[in-house]
Amino acid sequence: MNKDIAELHIVMYQSGKAFTEYRKTSPEQKANFLETIASNIEGLGDSLIAKAAEETHLPVARLTGERGRTTMQLRMFAQMLREGSWVQASVDTAIPDKTPAKPDIRKMLYPLGPVVVFGASNFPFAYSTAGGDTASALAAGCTVVVKAHPAHLQTSCMVAEAITQAIRSSEMPEHIFQHVTHTDFESGKILVQHPATAAVGFTGSYSGGRALYDYAAARKNPIPVFSEMGSINPVILLPDTLQHNAESIAKQYAGSITLGMGQFCTNPGLLIAIEAEGLHHFIEKLGNEIAAVAPAQMLHPGIHKAYFTKMQLALAEKGVDLLSQSTVLPTGIEAQPAIAITKAANFLQNPLLQEEVFGPYSLLVTCKDKEELIAVWTSVTGQLTTTLMGTDSDFTDFSSLLDIAPSIAGRILINGVPTGVEVCPSMVHGGPFPASTDSRFTAVGIEAVKRWVRPVAYQNFPDALLPEALKNGNPLHIWRMINNEWTKD
Amino acid sequence: MNKDIAELHIVMYQSGKAFTEYRKTSPEQKANFLETIASNIEGLGDSLIAKAAEETHLPVARLTGERGRTTMQLRMFAQMLREGSWVQASVDTAIPDKTPAKPDIRKMLYPLGPVVVFGASNFPFAYSTAGGDTASALAAGCTVVVKAHPAHLQTSCMVAEAITQAIRSSEMPEHIFQHVTHTDFESGKILVQHPATAAVGFTGSYSGGRALYDYAAARKNPIPVFSEMGSINPVILLPDTLQHNAESIAKQYAGSITLGMGQFCTNPGLLIAIEAEGLHHFIEKLGNEIAAVAPAQMLHPGIHKAYFTKMQLALAEKGVDLLSQSTVLPTGIEAQPAIAITKAANFLQNPLLQEEVFGPYSLLVTCKDKEELIAVWTSVTGQLTTTLMGTDSDFTDFSSLLDIAPSIAGRILINGVPTGVEVCPSMVHGGPFPASTDSRFTAVGIEAVKRWVRPVAYQNFPDALLPEALKNGNPLHIWRMINNEWTKD
Numbered sequence: 011m012n013k014d015i016a017e018l019h020i021v022m023y024q025s026g027k028a029f030t031e032y033r034k035t036s037p038e039q040k041a042n043f044l045e046t047i048a049s050n051i052e053g054l055g056d057s058l059i060a061k062a063a064e065e066t067h068l069p070v071a072r073l074t075g076e077r078g079r080t081t082m083q084l085r086m087f088a089q090m091l092r093e094g095s096w097v098q099a100s101v102d103t104a105i106p107d108k109t110p111a112k113p114d115i116r117k118m119l120y121p122l123g124p125v126v127v128f129g130a131s132n133f134p135f136a137y138s139t140a141g142g143d144t145a146s147a148l149a150a151g152c153t154v155v156v157k158a159h160p161a162h163l164q165t166s167c168m169v170a171e172a173i174t175q176a177i178r179s180s181e182m183p184e185h186i187f188q189h190v191t192h193t194d195f196e197s198g199k200i201l202v203q204h205p206a207t208a209a210v211g212f213t214g215s216y217s218g219g220r221a222l223y224d225y226a227a228a229r230k231n232p233i234p235v236f237s238e239m240g241s242i243n244p245v246i247l248l249p250d251t252l253q254h255n256a257e258s259i260a261k262q263y264a265g266s267i268t269l270g271m272g273q274f275c276t277n278p279g280l281l282i283a284i285e286a287e288g289l290h291h292f293i294e295k296l297g298n299e300i301a302a303v304a305p306a307q308m309l310h311p312g313i314h315k316a317y318f319t320k321m322q323l324a325l326a327e328k329g330v331d332l333l334s335q336s337t338v339l340p341t342g343i344e345a346q347p348a349i350a351i352t353k354a355a356n357f358l359q360n361p362l363l364q365e366e367v368f369g370p371y372s373l374l375v376t377c378k379d380k381e382e383l384i385a386v387w388t389s390v391t392g393q394l395t396t397t398l399m400g401t402d403s404d405f406t407d408f409s410s411l412l413d414i415a416p417s418i419a420g421r422i423l424i425n426g427v428p429t430g431v432e433v434c435p436s437m438v439h440g441g442p443f444p445a446s447t448d449s450r451f452t453a454v455g456i457e458a459v460k461r462w463v464r465p466v467a468y469q470n471f472p473d474a475l476l477p478e479a480l481k482n483g484n485p486l487h488i489w490r491m492i493n494n495e496w497t498k499d
Numbered sequence: 500m501n502k503d504i505a506e507l508h509i510v511m512y513q514s515g516k517a518f519t520e521y522r523k524t525s526p527e528q529k530a531n532f533l534e535t536i537a538s539n540i541e542g543l544g545d546s547l548i549a550k551a552a553e554e555t556h557l558p559v560a561r562l563t564g565e566r567g568r569t570t571m572q573l574r575m576f577a578q579m580l581r582e583g584s585w586v587q588a589s590v591d592t593a594i595p596d597k598t599p600a601k602p603d604i605r606k607m608l609y610p611l612g613p614v615v616v617f618g619a620s621n622f623p624f625a626y627s628t629a630g631g632d633t634a635s636a637l638a639a640g641c642t643v644v645v646k647a648h649p650a651h652l653q654t655s656c657m658v659a660e661a662i663t664q665a666i667r668s669s670e671m672p673e674h675i676f677q678h679v680t681h682t683d684f685e686s687g688k689i690l691v692q693h694p695a696t697a698a699v700g701f702t703g704s705y706s707g708g709r710a711l712y713d714y715a716a717a718r719k720n721p722i723p724v725f726s727e728m729g730s731i732n733p734v735i736l737l738p739d740t741l742q743h744n745a746e747s748i749a750k751q752y753a754g755s756i757t758l759g760m761g762q763f764c765t766n767p768g769l770l771i772a773i774e775a776e777g778l779h780h781f782i783e784k785l786g787n788e789i790a791a792v793a794p795a796q797m798l799h800p801g802i803h804k805a806y807f808t809k810m811q812l813a814l815a816e817k818g819v820d821l822l823s824q825s826t827v828l829p830t831g832i833e834a835q836p837a838i839a840i841t842k843a844a845n846f847l848q849n850p851l852l853q854e855e856v857f858g859p860y861s862l863l864v865t866c867k868d869k870e871e872l873i874a875v876w877t878s879v880t881g882q883l884t885t886t887l888m889g890t891d892s893d894f895t896d897f898s899s900l901l902d903i904a905p906s907i908a909g910r911i912l913i914n915g916v917p918t919g920v921e922v923c924p925s926m927v928h929g930g931p932f933p934a935s936t937d938s939r940f941t942a943v944g945i946e947a948v949k950r951w952v953r954p955v956a957y958q959n960f961p962d963a964l965l966p967e968a969l970k971n972g973n974p975l976h977i978w979r980m981i982n983n984e985w986t987k988d
Contacts, residue, residue, distance in 0.1 A: 034902065095985075102923040113915060117925040120905045122938070227716035231880065231932040234939065391720065405964060412964055413523065416609045421956040424964065426602060434591040435980055436606040438956035443720040449611070449953040450723065457954070464938040465946070467910040467927035475894060475901055475913065489985055491924060496584075496978055496985060 014192060018200045024185040025124035025153045026206035031183035033121060033151050037486070041088035043180040044148060047140055048081035048088075050172035058168055062134045065162040067307035067343070072270060073135070080135040083142055083433060087149035090456050094488035098465070099479045101492045113470050116480040119463040121151030122234070123208030126201045128222070129159035129166055130213035131309050132273045138162070139169040139189065142458055143211035143236075150462035152208065153186045157201060160193045161310040167191070199225050202235070209462055212237040213275070213453065216366070216444050223447045236461045237447040238440065241394040242279035242366050243428045244387055244418070248400035248408055251425075252288030257295050259399055263372075264299030266427035268347045271306050272370035273313070276395055276428040279366060281374040282386050289376065296349060296374075297334035303347045305340035308369065314343035317369035321348060324367055329356035333374060345369045354382040357389075364390055380408065387411075392442025392449065393419040395428035420445060420452070503681060507689045513674040514613035514642045515695035520672035522610060522640050526975070530577035532669040533637060536629055537570035537577075539661035547657055551623045554651040556796035556832070561759060562624070569624040572631055572922060576638035579945050583977035587954070588968045590981045602959050605969040608952040610640030611723070612697030615690045617711070618648035618655055619702035620798050621762045627651070628658040628678065631947055632700035632725075639951040641697065642675045646690060649682045650799040656680070688714050691724070698951055701726040702764070702942065705855070705933050712936045725950045726936040727929065730883040731768035731855050732917045733876055733907070735900065737893035740914075741777030746784050748888055752861075753788030755916035757836045760795050761859035762802070765884055765917040768855060770863040771875050778865065785838060785863075786823030792836045794829035797858065803832035806858035810837060813856055818845035822863060834858045843871040846878075853879055869897065876900075881931025881938065882908040884917035909934060909941070 035043075051058065062073050090096050097118045105112035125147040129138035136142060139156050147154050158166035170189035177186060190197070202210055202225040210226060210233065212219050219237030226235045247259065266278055283289050308314040325332055335348035347370035354377040357363050363373060377383040387396075396419040398411055405412070415422045420441030431439055431454050439454035440446040446453070451461045473482050484490065489498055524532075540547065551562050579585050586607040594601035614636040618627035625631060628645050636643050647655035659678035666675060679686070691699055691714040699715060699722065701708050708726030715724045736748065755767055772778050797803040814821055824837035836859035843866040846852050852862060866872040876885070885908040887900055894901070904911045909930030920928055920943050928943035929935040935942070940950045962971050973979065978987055 030902075100925040102921075102925040110919060112921055112923070115921055115923060115925040117927055123906070223721065224716070227713070227721070232712065232716070232936065233932075234937065402961075405961075413519075416955045417612070420954070421958060422960075423958040424960050426959045430599060432591075432601055432604055434601070434604060435983060436589040436591040436604040436956055438606055438954045440953075442953075443722075447721065448723065450949070452954060460939070464929075464931075465909070465927045465941060466905045467925055469910060469912040470915045471911075471913050472891075472894075494924060 014197065015200060018190065018192070018197055019204065021155055021188050021190060022124065022201065022204040022206040025155050025188060028183045028185035029123050029153045032153055032186045035182065037091040037094060039180070039182070040149065040151070041091040043176055043182050044084045044088040044145065046176040046180050047173050048084040050176050051077065051081055051140060051169060054168055054172060058165065061168060062162060062165040065165050066134050066309050068270070068309070076133065076135045079433065080141060083136065084140065084145045086433065086456060087145050087459070090459070091149055094479065094486045096456070096459060097479050097488070099488060099490040101480065101490060103493060115467055115469050116471070116476065117465050117467045118477060118479050120466040122462050122464060123152060124206050125152045125154050125209045125211060125462055126207050127154055127156045128198065128212040128214065129156060131159050131161045131313065133213065134162040134165050135169070137213045139166045140173055142454060146458040147211065147462045148187070150459050152462045155188045155190060155201065157198060158189060158191045163191060198222065202226050203229055207233060209233055210235040211461070215239065219447060220444070234461065235447050236451055236453060238275065238453045239444050239446065240275040240366050240368065241441070241445050242364065242390065243276055243393055243395045243397070244280040244282055244390055245278045245397040245399065246383065246387060246411065247281060247283040247292065248398065248404035249284050249286045249288060250401045250404045251399050252283060252286065252292050254288070254401065256288050256292035260292055260295035260299050262427055264296060264303065266429045267372045268300070268303045268370040269429050271308055271345045272347070273309055273368065274429050276431060278397065278428055279372050280390070281372055282377065282383055283374065284377050284379060284383055293333065293351070293374070300334045300347050300349050301337045303336050303370070304338050305336055305344035305346050308343050308345050311343050313368065314345065317345050317367065317371070320365065320367040321369070321371050324363065324373065325350055327360055327362060329353060330363065347371070349374060351376065354378065354386050357386055384414065387418065388414060390418070392445045394439060394441045394445045395419050395421045395423060397423040397426065397428055399425055420449065503686065504689060507679065507681070507686055508693065510644055510677050510679060511613065511690065511693040511695040514644050514677060517672050517674035518612050518642045521642055521675045524671065526580040526583060528669070528671070529638065529640070530580040532665055532671050533573045533577040533634065535665040535669050536662050537573040539665050540566065540570055540629060540658060543657055543661060547654065550657060551651060551654040554654050555623050555798050557759070557798070565622060565624045568922065569630060572625065573629065573634045575922065575945060576634050576948070579948070580638055583968065583975045585945070585948060586968050586977070588977060588979040590969065590979060592982060604956055604958050605960070605965065606954050606956045607966060607968050609955040611951050611953060612641060613695050614641045614643050614698045614700060614951055615696050616643055616645045617687065617701040617703065618645060620648050620650045620802065622702070623651040623654050624658070626702045628655045629662055631943060635947040636700065636951045637676070639948050641951045644677045644679060644690065646687060647678060647680045652680060687711065691715050692718055696722060698722055699724040700950070704728065708936060709933070723950065724936050725940055725942060727764065727942045728933050728935065729764040729855050729857065730930070730934050731853065731879065732765055732882055732884045732886070733769040733771055733879055734767045734886040734888065735872065735876060736770060736772040736781065737887065737889035737897055738773050738775045738777060739890045739893045740888050741772060741775065741781050743777070743890065745777050745781035749781055749784035749788050751916055753785060753792065755918045756861045757789070757792045757859040758918050760797055760834045761836070762798055762857065763918050765920060767886065767917055768861050769879070770861055771866065771872055772863065773866050773868060773872055782822065782840070782863070789823045789836050789838050790826045792825050792859070793827050794825055794833035794835045797832050797834050800832050802857065803834065806834050806856065806860070809854065809856040810858070810860050813852065813862065814839055816849055816851060818842060819852065836860070838863060840865065843867065843875050846875055873903065876907065877903060879907070881934045883928060883930045883934045884908050884910045884912060886912040886915065886917055888914055909938065
């Protein structure tokens, strides 16, 4: 065994050992710990933003916003821990004179164990080292091993140090968070297949996410993997709204398609519309808007190369035409925003056109009628989002779309843009495969914690031996389900 | 393609088509449908019980009880649908003057699609054709295809007909439930890998459950599989309770080990104790109790053969001795109850001794001290249950066991027997692999519905276009989370 492999084994062994200590800490201790991480990240000040800007080429304003989102998420999970109802405590008291006698049974959620988190290239803060996966796993009571994304390694190390400092000052068990910086492919496999690993979180490409899923499924004891692998986020543009709002929709979507140079998993990569008067006007306006967006640097050379190559391949496909592109020529690793157009018949015959082109690109598919529109929409694989743009009259004429939409995606929007993922309890960031490897969970919002826990039932326990959340007196004052009734008593 | 394969493809295609109709039915319609199934099963009267007794060799009293459990489960899910809060509706209202503006986002659970259910040999009613998997999937809004267990094919056909009648009389869409009776191995693979299949439920052996999991993971789009694959359900017998209660515990456990000829996945197959005065007394008493239990017929010749072979293999291992067996010799497919004994050192060195011997058999492992006891206990793979038998004084001396227990199993018992799985909201029937393929869910109780649903978010929807559960006026009068507060308003 070479030194690197041995090191990964030691890391996972330590994570497993730390888990047996971390699970004994109180919700209040964990909440303080998460808040201390947030404060420490803020304490890094401008130097953290400067390093991230240098490594990712993202604008300072965007990075400052993303840091705010990251610390907000940490504090949100701290608040969840203090409020306490998230453990879904449930109590069914005994009925001794039932035949057979019904025993006392109680239930609550319990952490899975060590979680391996793979940092995302496009979110150096919010979905990397101290991002949503790490915050939700630590809140659940799991220990975490983060594999840094090589595209922002130094940023990752700075955040990791902020977490390590928080472990020390909060007097938390050593090794509840560990950071590995191996850049080789094999190390990911070793981490996912290590016996101590209990679950995996990943945000990135289809090929990466699928590989991790396959490693986990091939284990002697398969473990849950939540890979969030992106989407083309189909948008339906209905006729009446195009007739009346072509200009504003073109403006709104040119903004969404090119936001952050299209480097969001919720980027609208597929627009679907029926050929009609309003569509021609929309095409003209969207073309003008896209032409006016200046190129900007992408995250790293690999992503830039993939964008350029994939867009050229898409444009080379039969029946696909370039509708418009930025009039300014890109330099270095800048992306040139572009819109392509094709007919439904081409799209339906060519699965290559469904592939995500990660960057400021979108394909407009024109359809003869409602049937073609539905055929195009339902031909796509599972999505994170799908959007319906329409007037009241459109939704009367196309009411069946509302019935179909939940089968397409984890989040359905009406008259909005899919970019911008609000962090709130009702958010769903996930969807049918390949949007994510397990559509039953979300990667964003408070409910993201559910990926890392399992229910445990306690039968016939004396009150003194029960966990706090399940004791008769409800010492934590949390909402519980008692004999089928929600109560705080 | 041969005729059988073609037939399975048509069945799954029909299930997918029926799903698009079934998801439009109201909770009330689904509740009535489930209740009609329950009534129809009861309407089959003694003929159903007689057929099941003939096919499974289970006693009439047990089958009558199991039928009651089955119809109770169907009615429990009907009640869940009428009460309505199970959809976990959540509403986060818009904050337009936030920067950036926070949109209105709402969320609820939505059915995955067609579910394939594999009937269990040991529960011809409660975990077969109209059992817990079928009832929970239909309640979720999923369509169901049941693959009948060949060991009780005619019973399965009778129950399937009761469901088909309920579809007709409730005017439900055709094909929302279908029953296939193919007995070959290949047909299971075809069903799991069919593009229309969205999830799988299975109760049975490790080899069967693991195979289905692997088929699903190998799909182009992997789907969730909930395989419940049994356990050896370790029981810790602590010294003080053995000192004082050896006789009653021996009686209680002889009953649990031989209940239903040990053909329960919660059968206590492993007893762990520290060598001490009370243990010798317990061994003598347990031996006497087991010797007095008469052999009885097992479910089918395959299970009988496996029991006989696996027990002989276990007894042939080094350091394993027969402690006691029924003094009556078995005939035909009868099982002879038996208890074996070995030392911790043998158990720890021999993973074969961890393998489930499905039937009225248990292995008692004797340990030198607390360290050996913990080593034996934590060496086992994931379990459905684990039980601690002890006095107050034991739990003071062995308090660390309570901290370890949740990592071992999905259900922890104190001073009870694991057989007898109460159907209630706090029940957890599932556990770390290989107890089940996804420890985050339970197969028993109301929460079993969660296996077949995923959350869907609705962003910026006009009230009129929202599902009933998410409308402003709360027309279904259900508990919802509104801006972080539980309310029925």
